[in-house]
Amino acid sequence: MAKKITSKSEDFSQWYQDVIREAKLADHSPVRGCMVIRPNGFALWENMKAALDQMFKDTGHENAYFPLFIPKSFLSKEAQHVEGFAKECAVVTHSRLKSADGGVEVDPESKLEEELIVRPTSETIIWDSYRNWIQSYRDLPILINQWANVVRWEMRTRLFLRTMEFLWQEGHTAHATKEEAVEETRRMLEVYRTFAEEYMAMPVTTGVKTESERFAGAVDTYCIETLLQDNKALQAGTSHFLGQNFARAFDVKFQSSEGQHEYVWATSWGVSTRLIGGLIMTHSDDQGLILPPKLAPDQVVIVPIWKSEEEKKNVLAYCDEIISELKELDVRVKLDDRENMSPGWKFNEHEAAGIPLRLTIGPRDLKNNNAELARRDTGDKDIVDREGLAEKVADLLDSIQDELFNTARDRIASNTHSADSYEEFREIIEEEGGFVYAHWDGTAETEEKIKDETKATIRCIPLDDGEEGKCMVTGKPSKQKVLFARAY
Amino acid sequence: MAKKITSKSEDFSQWYQDVIREAKLADHSPVRGCMVIRPNGFALWENMKAALDQMFKDTGHENAYFPLFIPKSFLSKEAQHVEGFAKECAVVTHSRLKSADGGVEVDPESKLEEELIVRPTSETIIWDSYRNWIQSYRDLPILINQWANVVRWEMRTRLFLRTMEFLWQEGHTAHATKEEAVEETRRMLEVYRTFAEEYMAMPVTTGVKTESERFAGAVDTYCIETLLQDNKALQAGTSHFLGQNFARAFDVKFQSSEGQHEYVWATSWGVSTRLIGGLIMTHSDDQGLILPPKLAPDQVVIVPIWKSEEEKKNVLAYCDEIISELKELDVRVKLDDRENMSPGWKFNEHEAAGIPLRLTIGPRDLKNNNAELARRDTGDKDIVDREGLAEKVADLLDSIQDELFNTARDRIASNTHSADSYEEFREIIEEEGGFVYAHWDGTAETEEKIKDETKATIRCIPLDDGEEGKCMVTGKPSKQKVLFARAY
Ligand SMILES: [Zn+2]
Numbered sequence: 001m002a003k004k005i006t007s008k009s010e011d012f013s014q015w016y017q018d019v020i021r022e023a024k025l026a027d028h029s030p031v032r033g034c035m036v037i038r039p040n041g042f043a044l045w046e047n048m049k050a051a052l053d054q055m056f057k058d059t060g061h062e063n064a065y066f067p068l069f070i071p072k073s074f075l076s077k078e079a080q081h082v083e084g085f086a087k088e089c090a091v092v093t094h095s096r097l098k099s100a101d102g103g104v105e106v107d108p109e110s111k112l113e114e115e116l117i118v119r120p121t122s123e124t125i126i127w128d129s130y131r132n133w134i135q136s137y138r139d140l141p142i143l144i145n146q147w148a149n150v151v152r153w154e155m156r157t158r159l160f161l162r163t164m165e166f167l168w169q170e171g172h173t174a175h176a177t178k179e180e181a182v183e184e185t186r187r188m189l190e191v192y193r194t195f196a197e198e199y200m201a202m203p204v205t206t207g208v209k210t211e212s213e214r215f216a217g218a219v220d221t222y223c224i225e226t227l228l229q230d231n232k233a234l235q236a237g238t239s240h241f242l243g244q245n246f247a248r249a250f251d252v253k254f255q256s257s258e259g260q261h262e263y264v265w266a267t268s269w270g271v272s273t274r275l276i277g278g279l280i281m282t283h284s285d286d287q288g289l290i291l292p293p294k295l296a297p298d299q300v301v302i303v304p305i306w307k308s309e310e311e312k313k314n315v316l317a318y319c320d321e322i323i324s325e326l327k328e329l330d331v332r333v334k335l336d337d338r339e340n341m342s343p344g345w346k347f348n349e350h351e352a353a354g355i356p357l358r359l360t361i362g363p364r365d366l367k368n369n370n371a372e373l374a375r376r377d378t379g380d381k382d383i384v385d386r387e388g389l390a391e392k393v394a395d396l397l398d399s400i401q402d403e404l405f406n407t408a409r410d411r412i413a414s415n416t417h418s419a420d421s422y423e424e425f426r427e428i429i430e431e432e433g434g435f436v437y438a439h440w441d442g443t444a445e446t447e448e449k450i451k452d453e454t455k456a457t458i459r460c461i462p463l464d465d466g467e468e469g470k471c472m473v474t475g476k477p478s479k480q481k482v483l484f485a486r487a488y
Numbered sequence: 489m490a491k492k493i494t495s496k497s498e499d500f501s502q503w504y505q506d507v508i509r510e511a512k513l514a515d516h517s518p519v520r521g522c523m524v525i526r527p528n529g530f531a532l533w534e535n536m537k538a539a540l541d542q543m544f545k546d547t548g549h550e551n552a553y554f555p556l557f558i559p560k561s562f563l564s565k566e567a568q569h570v571e572g573f574a575k576e577c578a579v580v581t582h583s584r585l586k587s588a589d590g591g592v593e594v595d596p597e598s599k600l601e602e603e604l605i606v607r608p609t610s611e612t613i614i615w616d617s618y619r620n621w622i623q624s625y626r627d628l629p630i631l632i633n634q635w636a637n638v639v640r641w642e643m644r645t646r647l648f649l650r651t652m653e654f655l656w657q658e659g660h661t662a663h664a665t666k667e668e669a670v671e672e673t674r675r676m677l678e679v680y681r682t683f684a685e686e687y688m689a690m691p692v693t694t695g696v697k698t699e700s701e702r703f704a705g706a707v708d709t710y711c712i713e714t715l716l717q718d719n720k721a722l723q724a725g726t727s728h729f730l731g732q733n734f735a736r737a738f739d740v741k742f743q744s745s746e747g748q749h750e751y752v753w754a755t756s757w758g759v760s761t762r763l764i765g766g767l768i769m770t771h772s773d774d775q776g777l778i779l780p781p782k783l784a785p786d787q788v789v790i791v792p793i794w795k796s797e798e799e800k801k802n803v804l805a806y807c808d809e810i811i812s813e814l815k816e817l818d819v820r821v822k823l824d825d826r827e828n829m830s831p832g833w834k835f836n837e838h839e840a841a842g843i844p845l846r847l848t849i850g851p852r853d854l855k856n857n858n859a860e861l862a863r864r865d866t867g868d869k870d871i872v873d874r875e876g877l878a879e880k881v882a883d884l885l886d887s888i889q890d891e892l893f894n895t896a897r898d899r900i901a902s903n904t905h906s907a908d909s910y911e912e913f914r915e916i917i918e919e920e921g922g923f924v925y926a927h928w929d930g931t932a933e934t935e936e937k938i939k940d941e942t943k944a945t946i947r948c949i950p951l952d953d954g955e956e957g958k959c960m961v962t963g964k965p966s967k968q969k970v971l972f973a974r975a976y
Pocket residue numbers: 414415417432
């Protein structure tokens with residue numbers, strides 16, 4: 001029997017964990033901070049990967065694979081980079097265990113000359129390869145993406161949102177000019193926005209990070225930010241313009257068409273299994289997960305109902321025809337004909353798992369030539385005609401995809417405010433949360449003060465320049481309002 | 489300019505490295521024993537993954553993901569298992585670096601209470617999860633596969649064939665009965681055979697390993713073995729019947745339908761990027777890589793030739809039509825219209841990369857309404873009519889796939905011998921290499937002696953029982969001939 005899901009309004013954090021457990025997406029693992037991604041969660045990730053991978057290939061990128069381990073000395077070649085990652089990394093120091101009273105212990109004789117770091121991100125190991133691959137402008141651009149696991153030694157972890165090991169993709173590109181690299185950085189930001197909005201039905205705001213939130217080693221970090229149902233923000237993806245920082249650190253120069261030797265320009269960009277956390281917190285409810293149809297591993301589940309063997313035969317034949325028609329329309333459909341569970345038990349399981357549509361089909365439906373169709377997102381149930389059923393289901397999946405996006409967009413819009421004074425700002429952050437636009441003087445000191453006093457951070461500086469004004473805290477000049485929120 | 493590829497007959501090992509370099513499949517990395525899989529190599533791996541993944545799903549398996557790290561204590565829960573893996577593993581002992589005169593050093597204060605092992609294989613971490621997932625026979629079978637990176641601290645490494653980190657898939661299944669688990673083990677062995685033969689065009693022999701070559705923790709290890717062009721054998725995939733060993737080690741019991749509590753039966757099975765090494769050494773030649781069409785990222789490359797702008801326009805339009813027709817037939821085709829390289833330079837590059845077919849199209853072909861078609865495997869060139877070109881290409885790709893298999897099968901057959909005396913055995917192994925069937929008394933001592941004296945190991949005990957006889961070394965009774973070879 002399914003355990004109850006805590007109400008979202010009662011305890012959002014517990015609700016989130018309950019949804020993940022009941023949807024069988026992931027488990028905590030015995031290794032602190034690591035997770036086990038269960039088949040339901042991994043099938044979702046596979047669909048996200050497939051869509052993103054196609055978008056990367058459509059924008060000219062190829063996949064490759066670089067080593068899991070980074071020599072310790074590499075990490076420190078870029079000064080900002082090591083600053084950002086050295087404090088939370090897994091360090092491999094030995095290469096052997098030996099027997100010791102019934103168990104095993106590290107063999108001290110296997111100590112490595114140079115320690116290896118489990119990659120927290122791969123700029124350093126990749127730019128070391130790029131040095132060998134790049135001689136002339138003819139070798140540029142290099143447009144490579146990697147799907148990989150990375151490790152950051154986080155102390156406070158939460159399934160999907162922040163885990164010690166996570167799965168992600170990291171794009172690493174090399175360009176002959178600054179302009180081209182900046183263009184690439186922004187192109188991939190738009191790819192992320194498109195993916196978040198069109199596949200995840202998760203509306204995002206784009207912008208650039210302040211210096212204090214910038215990726216360690218970047219010149220500019222662009223991001224997509226969304227607002228979740230608890231009115232906290234989530235950074236859902238980042239795209240970095242790295243300037244010539246890594247080219248300098250790893251001495252990667254190219255001969256330009258004019259014969260000059262110049263440092264190469266770089267970008268990197270990534271999204272991770274963190275997106276799954278964002279997806280859950282964007283759409284789900286007290287019955288469990290709600291999945292946008294484009295990413296749902298199963299878009300429709302059919303629950304057949306029968307009593308006699310005769311009924312079983314007829315009902316399953318009727319279901320088979322419907323399944324064929326749905327598959328013709330590329331609908332991902334699953335038949336749940338397990339015999340040792342009641343329909344009610346199955347309904348709960350499918351609702352918790354977030355399957356967008358359920359068809360219930362019993363002997364009466366055969367007689368009346370129809371079926372019961374239930375929507376996961378609204379809970380609506382309808383009796384629909386057998387004639388045209390598959391088309392109706394396919395159309396409805398499209399509508400659900402759109403409606404989930406619209407609902408989230410409206411929710412975010414009604415939780416986005418603009419504050420003209422620090423007092424107003426604090427009141428909104430304290431009482432409602434959500435996104436708040438406000439003027440800021442551009443200094444790290446003011447940013448820090450606001451964070452200390454309100455726990456709100458600058459999520460991004462919007463790309464479309466707004467009107468000038470005065471900082472809500474210091475009264476100093478501000479070029480435009482920036483976006484604040486309390487964030488994960 | 490491409491460096492020359494060493495002749496296979498002159499230095500097989502150098503030839504192998506040269507082929508990989510010229511085909512741009514992989515690089516050595518600065519981390520000893522790790523490799524960088526370049527876009528050409530990774531695209532090949534993606535095609536292999538896609539085909540295998542579909543075969544796993546068609547046989548009822550789901551994908552999931554388990555942690556990279558295994559607590560040290562887990563590894564030693566199964567006695568044989570730790571014996572097999574403790575001596576070559578990457579051990580994480582610390583979680584932080586700190587600044588130290590210009591660089592960074594391991595922060596001794598971040599020492600872990602319990603060391604973590606970078607997974608060499610995932611039986612232990614997975615069976616720890618299975619304990620939580622399995623209560624009753626209703627929870628069985630569990631049929632899970634994982635695509636992952638694993639690390640084994642090998643001292644002598646070789647690109648693809650044996651690397652410290654490699655990519656693989658590992659299936660881990662749990663069953664209520666021994667019979668079902670054995671059936672699964674054999675089913676996956678057949679999946680591997682089918683994949684090797686039908687996709688890689690790499691003929692394999694199947695059998696069971698002797699005790700000394702068995703996976704650490706298995707009751708029986710089944711394998712697919714092939715013979716490469718240097719007459720050395722390669723273990724290309726393994727499927728293990730694990731009995732109840734891991735269920736006992738991790739205390740995983742289930743309540744049977746009769747209410748009894750019993751240990752669960754297990755299997756595991758895997759293939760890795762090692763297969764790419766096998767693929768290269770099965771088909772390639774002194775011009776570089778030869779790829780079977782089913783796995784080739786590009787099956788056809790078109791090289792257009794022109795002098796004037798007018799010719800360029802017409803030739804490219806002609807190519808475009810051909811490309812459309814080929815795509816209609818699901819042929820993967822690439823146009824190489826780079827302007828800063830000569831056709832000859834491109835030909836060499838495409839040959840080294842193993843693209844199965846090349847179409848060369850110039851103004852004369854437009855006039856005569858044809859095209860020049862070159863086969864990578866045989867080097868044959870033909871002028872083919874424009875009419876029916878796409879169909880001809882598609883058919884030819886099928887033929888090449890078959891012919892590569894047949895050629896490899898014939899090569900292996902003519903290098904497979906049967907020895908009736910130890911003298912004959914040593915002569916064949918010494919002078920020709922290849923597969924040799926011979927009688928063996930079934931003892932580890934004799935197996936060891938043969939290995940010491942000839943460097944040949946028992947690749948497998950064939951599954952189809954052969955005739956009884958007498959061991960070639962000791963004269964003791966032998967149930968059947970077993971398969972020997974020198975191996976990678
Ligand atoms: Zn409000």
